[in-house]
Amino acid sequence: MNADPLKQYLKSEGATLVGVGDVTEALSKEIIHLNRGIAIALNRNLNRETIRLLARLQGLSVAWLSARGYRNLSIPPDSDRQKDKLITRLYKLFCHKTAATCSGLGWVGKNGLLINRQYGSRLSWATVLTNAPLDADEPVRESECGDCVLCVMHCPSGAVKGDHWSISNPRRKLVAYDKCAALKSRRQTLDGKPNCGFCVTVCPYSRNGKREKAGK
Amino acid sequence: MADEARKKEILEKLRNGVIQYDEDACREGANEALEAGLDANEAIFDGLVSGMEEVGRLFEAQEYFVPEILMCADALYAGLDILKPHCKQMDLGLKGSVVIGTVEGDVHDIGKNLVKMMFDVAGFNVYDLGRDVPLDKFVDEQLKTDSDLVCLSAMMTTSMVGMPTVIEKIKAKNPNCMIMIGGAPTSKDLADKWGADGYAEDASNALKEAIKMVAFLKKLRDEKAAK
Incomplete structure (x- = not known):
């Protein structure tokens, strides 16, 4: 079943990226039984508005299917x-990164975040699982982080280990989340903003097109 | 009292809201039921629960799967939250209090939660101990609450083996307490062997069993009303 009409439709309704993966x-x-994952990214x-848009795109997919x-x-x-x-209990059985990597929209970076070639980690994701036999896109199988260790160097809590993700080892622990969480809770008490976001901002993929603007 | 056509329309809305897992429809239907002066118990049993019975049938027929079941249950709860405060205390001729939980070592509690929900609907006083519950906690809680019924759930054989210990301990302290077991690895034979009073078929059929129980309670209620 050709997935292009659905992809075009969702993009015309505002989706930045849409992929279909065999999950x-x-x-x-x-x-x-729901073995196709439709990954939708904005x-x-x-934020609240992004979530509202994602929910709307999911609703449109569900109605279409x-x-x-x-x-x-x-x-x-x-x-x-x-x-x-x-x-809600079922949601944690499936993560958006799986749908995204299976749909070829990115890999899991050393920073443990989904990285897309064009947008890096600056994407917000939602997934719709379905039993529609949609043609699946080619998955991304290996990390494309290469030798880059910027996120490892810049992580203030030293949580990023620097290992490579691979589709054959999806559960490998790339980030020491306890360290990251400890820093988050410290920041929360200091100024009420838990996320430091360094691992996103230093990533060259996330900086695509932003470098010039920032005047280097 | 609402006229019959309106009443039928509202009950149908509640029923279909559950079947089509439409939370908004269930909320709307529940509010309409209250506005129209419908009996809250009737709206629950002949509307929401009747819908859940159909869901159970669809599940057995493999028309519905676990995600649908959970969404239907959420829709049922959406209506129930509105209707429950207006419920008359149901007199089922039973004292109707139950301690329920998934036994130690087991974190699978979807089936348990569905059974619990049906008890909720039936107006039981439910003491939910959650999942991965230490065996002695069941015994202590039963003694503390003096519940009529203890329901033990397990999905894994490794955790199921804790059940006979619980049954034995509870029976030793309170022989009048009824015990029911359920979950994938359990069976009627095991229930009998371990001295449990009842058995709910298996994890995937826990819902069906719960519906049977509620249907049974419903029957009791109807019979009582007929008298």
Whole structure:
């Protein structure tokens, strides 16, 4: 089933990137029948308006697929999950990075974030899982970080280990999240802003097109 | 009292809201039910729960899968949150209090939560201990609350083996307490062997069993009403 009409449609409605991945290997048995992951990305910081837009794009995908008789499960952005709902329990069975890498939209960088060739980590993601037999894009199998160690050097908590991600070893622990979390909670108490964001801002891929503006 | 056509329309809305996992429709239906002066218990049982019964059927027929079940349950809860404060205390002729939890070593509690939800709907007093519950906690909680029923759930064989210990301890301290077990590795035979009073088929059928229980309670309620 050709996925282009859906991709074009979502892009015409404002999506920056749309990809379709075969995510079969990443699924637990509760959702094994939903083996296509539609990765939707917006080239915006994650805020309320971004979440609203992502939710709208997910809604459009679900409507598009349902109208053709397929099943879907929308996995909302990580920061938009209502804890008291039962369905929220299923969301953690699947992560947006899997859909993104399987759809060929990027790899997981040394910084543990999804990195896209064009936009780096400056993307906000949402996923729709479906059983529609959409043609899958070619996945990204290996990290393209190369020798770059900027995020390793600049991480103030020393959490980034500098290892390479690979699709064959998706659960490898690239970042010592306990160190990162400890720094976040310190920053939270200091000025109420937990995220330092160095691992995004120093990444050459995230700086694409930004370098000139900043006057180097 | 609302006229029959309006009542039917509202009940249908609640029922379909659950089946089509439409939370907004369930909320709307629940508010309409209250405005129209419908009995809250009737709206729950003949609307929301009736929808969940159909969901159970769709699940058995493999029309629905776990994600749909959870979304339907969320829709049911959306309506229930509005209707529950207006519920009359149901007299089922049962005292209706239950301690429920997933036994030590097991973090799988989707089935347990669905069973719990149905108990909630049925007006039971539910003491939910959550998942990965230490065995003695069941015994202590039962003694503390003097519940009529203890429900033990497990999805893994390795954690299921803790069940007979709990059953034995509870029965020793309180022989009148009823115990029901459920979850993928359990069976009627095991329930009998371990001296449990009841058995809910398996993890994927926990919902069906819960529905059966509620249907049974519903029957009791109807019978009582008929008298």
